[in-house]
Amino acid sequence: MDWCIIRDFILTLSLWNVCICTDFAGASVNEAEDGKAGVINFSTPSLSDEEAHSLHMPAGLKCDGCLVVAYQIGEVMECSAEASERKFLLEEAVEAISLNEDSQQQEGIHASTDTCWQKKGSGRAYNSLSGVASLIGQKTGKVLHHTMRSGDCRVCSIANRKGEVPRKHKCSKNWTGSAKAMEPDMVVQMIRDLKEQNVPISELAGDDDSTGYNRAIKEMPDLHMEKTSDRNHVTKNIVNKLYSMKPKHKELSVMVINAITRNFAYMVDQNKGNQTGIENGLRASIDHIFGEHAHCVQSWCGYLKDKTTYKHSSLPHGKDLKSLDLKSDLEKLFLDKLVPNSKKLANLASSQANESLNMTIATKAPKYKHYSASSSLSYRVSSAVLQKNEGYSYVSEVHESSGLSPGTETLKRSLKLNRKRDRKSTVSKTREGKKQRLLLKKKRSSKNSGMEVREGKTYESEIGLEHPDQEEIPEVMEIDKFDKEAITVAPLLVFDLETTGLSRSSDIIQLAACSKDSTFDTYILPSQPISKEATNITKITVRGNNMLYNSKPVNFKYPHQALTEFITFLSEFSCKPILVGHNIKRFDCHILYNALRFYNMYSEFCSHIIGFVDSLDVFKHVVPGLSSYSQTNLVDTLLDETYAAHNALEDTRLLFRLITSTSQGNVISDNITDFIFSSNYPHNCHMHQDNLTTFSEAINCKALSKATALKAARSNLRLCHLKLSIERNGLDGLRALLSELTNQGKVRVTSL
Numbered sequence: 001m002d003w004c005i006i007r008d009f010i011l012t013l014s015l016w017n018v019c020i021c022t023d024f025a026g027a028s029v030n031e032a033e034d035g036k037a038g039v040i041n042f043s044t045p046s047l048s049d050e051e052a053h054s055l056h057m058p059a060g061l062k063c064d065g066c067l068v069v070a071y072q073i074g075e076v077m078e079c080s081a082e083a084s085e086r087k088f089l090l091e092e093a094v095e096a097i098s099l100n101e102d103s104q105q106q107e108g109i110h111a112s113t114d115t116c117w118q119k120k121g122s123g124r125a126y127n128s129l130s131g132v133a134s135l136i137g138q139k140t141g142k143v144l145h146h147t148m149r150s151g152d153c154r155v156c157s158i159a160n161r162k163g164e165v166p167r168k169h170k171c172s173k174n175w176t177g178s179a180k181a182m183e184p185d186m187v188v189q190m191i192r193d194l195k196e197q198n199v200p201i202s203e204l205a206g207d208d209d210s211t212g213y214n215r216a217i218k219e220m221p222d223l224h225m226e227k228t229s230d231r232n233h234v235t236k237n238i239v240n241k242l243y244s245m246k247p248k249h250k251e252l253s254v255m256v257i258n259a260i261t262r263n264f265a266y267m268v269d270q271n272k273g274n275q276t277g278i279e280n281g282l283r284a285s286i287d288h289i290f291g292e293h294a295h296c297v298q299s300w301c302g303y304l305k306d307k308t309t310y311k312h313s314s315l316p317h318g319k320d321l322k323s324l325d326l327k328s329d330l331e332k333l334f335l336d337k338l339v340p341n342s343k344k345l346a347n348l349a350s351s352q353a354n355e356s357l358n359m360t361i362a363t364k365a366p367k368y369k370h371y372s373a374s375s376s377l378s379y380r381v382s383s384a385v386l387q388k389n390e391g392y393s394y395v396s397e398v399h400e401s402s403g404l405s406p407g408t409e410t411l412k413r414s415l416k417l418n419r420k421r422d423r424k425s426t427v428s429k430t431r432e433g434k435k436q437r438l439l440l441k442k443k444r445s446s447k448n449s450g451m452e453v454r455e456g457k458t459y460e461s462e463i464g465l466e467h468p469d470q471e472e473i474p475e476v477m478e479i480d481k482f483d484k485e486a487i488t489v490a491p492l493l494v495f496d497l498e499t500t501g502l503s504r505s506s507d508i509i510q511l512a513a514c515s516k517d518s519t520f521d522t523y524i525l526p527s528q529p530i531s532k533e534a535t536n537i538t539k540i541t542v543r544g545n546n547m548l549y550n551s552k553p554v555n556f557k558y559p560h561q562a563l564t565e566f567i568t569f570l571s572e573f574s575c576k577p578i579l580v581g582h583n584i585k586r587f588d589c590h591i592l593y594n595a596l597r598f599y600n601m602y603s604e605f606c607s608h609i610i611g612f613v614d615s616l617d618v619f620k621h622v623v624p625g626l627s628s629y630s631q632t633n634l635v636d637t638l639l640d641e642t643y644a645a646h647n648a649l650e651d652t653r654l655l656f657r658l659i660t661s662t663s664q665g666n667v668i669s670d671n672i673t674d675f676i677f678s679s680n681y682p683h684n685c686h687m688h689q690d691n692l693t694t695f696s697e698a699i700n701c702k703a704l705s706k707a708t709a710l711k712a713a714r715s716n717l718r719l720c721h722l723k724l725s726i727e728r729n730g731l732d733g734l735r736a737l738l739s740e741l742t743n744q745g746k747v748r749v750t751s752l
Helices: 003-019 049-054 063-096 154-162 182-196 212-219 231-248 254-270 275-289 324-345 352-364 376-390 394-401 408-429 431-455 484-489 532-538 559-571 584-598 602-606 615-622 631-639 648-660 667-675 681-693 696-700 706-714 719-738
Strands: 027-030 039-042 109-117 130-137 143-150 201-206 226-229 492-499 508-514 519-524 540-543 546-549 552-554 578-581 611-614
Touching: 063 109, 063 130, 063 143, 063 376, 063 394, 109 182, 109 352, 130 182, 130 352, 130 376, 143 182, 143 376, 182 201, 182 212, 201 212, 226 231, 226 324, 231 254, 231 324, 254 275, 254 324, 254 719, 275 324, 352 376, 376 394, 394 408, 408 431, 431 719, 484 667, 492 532, 492 584, 492 648, 508 532, 508 559, 508 584, 508 648, 519 559, 519 648, 532 540, 559 584, 559 602, 578 584, 578 648, 578 667, 584 602, 584 611, 584 681, 611 615, 611 667, 615 648, 615 667, 631 648, 648 667, 681 706, 696 706
Parallel strands: 109 201, 201 226, 492 578, 578 611
Antiparallel strands: 027 039, 109 130, 130 143, 492 508, 508 519, 540 546, 546 552
């Protein structure tokens, strides 16, 4: 056995324990009770003296002794992270150097800062035992410096509990204040550290949630540094204030809030560095949505370009807002509070890179585990810094620095992940990438809003103590999708019915079907009399217990028996057939559905077929311009024949010839994907008709157009569902319900 390979394998596991927070096959990562961090407990037995000697390890060493190596790897990683930060700090400083011709002074760098804590919280309790702050350069986008605060050390805590003096160790505790005070202290330290390295910061971007900048100015009065706000945090604060105003103003819907927020973001981007433009833009952004355009600019205001046809693209119905109370409150927010800060708004920056680093740190040091009581947190943060600065290849670089092979497969995977990251970064910066991201966000939000309205209250504080409505609004009816491969090989089965009358409530008196190799034909004794019109057409009559065709007795079956035999006939096909008929979409399908549903046989019937095709629609498409598309006229025109129409068996045979033996080719097979419809079609039609009747009152009083009501009915909605959506979330609820997307990407009813 090559023990050198095993040694490298164990050392590599130690490295990956620090780099990536995952459990390995056969090993688990645990915190030791004596204060040691990240012990790797392998499921393998302890090493023999000979094996330990081969691995250059002490005799009798167990696998959990790899902790020592893990510490060594962690220290290498810390050194590598510091070296990487120094490298990019120098690069940032070189790029930022700009000699002023008058003062001959070096201009400082532009950077952003943010802090993350290693505790999951709801926002009420800020008592994390540790925090990590980072400083990222604007030019390079790399981490220039980071620092940590920890209020716990496991070794010290255990020793204090036992009343002992802590053993000599690398203590992780370097903070005794509150968690809230960590961020300003770390910001001041990072600014001071860079100042000591003669790299001043001229502009520092970050949120406005801490006093770090103010403390730095107080402790270092000679600093020439400007604080800029983070754009995302400013926008988020405005959104929060708009939502706090929402209960007061009926007109301030989610759609309106999104429109106001979007207009604000566009205005800030268009007036970057222009304080006067920001002040005018804040006034214009409010007036514009209320139909006042005196402060608007033609470059972005559609009303000034075309006053006659202009409609708002993001306001309800494209109309101006009307509420004067809402306008007054918006003016207080935008004009009274934001205009005085127009200089700051004109120079917004971004700390998004810091947020990205915080997310990476959270993957290395999950918040549900406590790593800050040992050096483990520092190692994991260093790993995140290296990944941000050097890419995924940092793993191989740390391998080499630790005296290990960089690993062929590790290098391959690093290159693959780096390419993926670069590709994603490139796409996300393009106009198309940003539009796609906004579109996906809009779709997710719309879908979620619709589902919440349909489902009603399902999760809320103490909802179990209340009695919320349990009615669930039906979801969007999915449009059936057919397997193209299945329908291309499916046999065509032509069928036809003869009935007691011309209404959809008529009984079947003859059922026939014809395929290439088989036929089915049966007469069925009806439960209602045959009309004179039907007798004249079909030549079928009933006298007592006898059925006659052309005055001659014929064998017949009762409906249940006939339908059972028809389903058996369908089941004998090796592949599920497609049922073809003439004008079946308007008549035959519904008659057959009623008969099968009466005997609870429709589900079984549907399980034996793929779907239906109406040959009437197909021939209208294939042979346009005919005076009549009746089957008799089609046979006469295309086959140049006459036949005894309105006998079901003869009708099916002639129709089969029509669709397979004309000069047009196999008209069904060539157009089947365009004209096939679901076996559930007749059931859905009955349901749609029932739904439509509920809208009668709304249609009569012109609250709803018949076209919209029909569209709603076809999407499985009733009037009570629209009322319920308004009760649950007002007009936003109704809008979310009606604008849900189908599986084909179309709106359910309308996009208000």
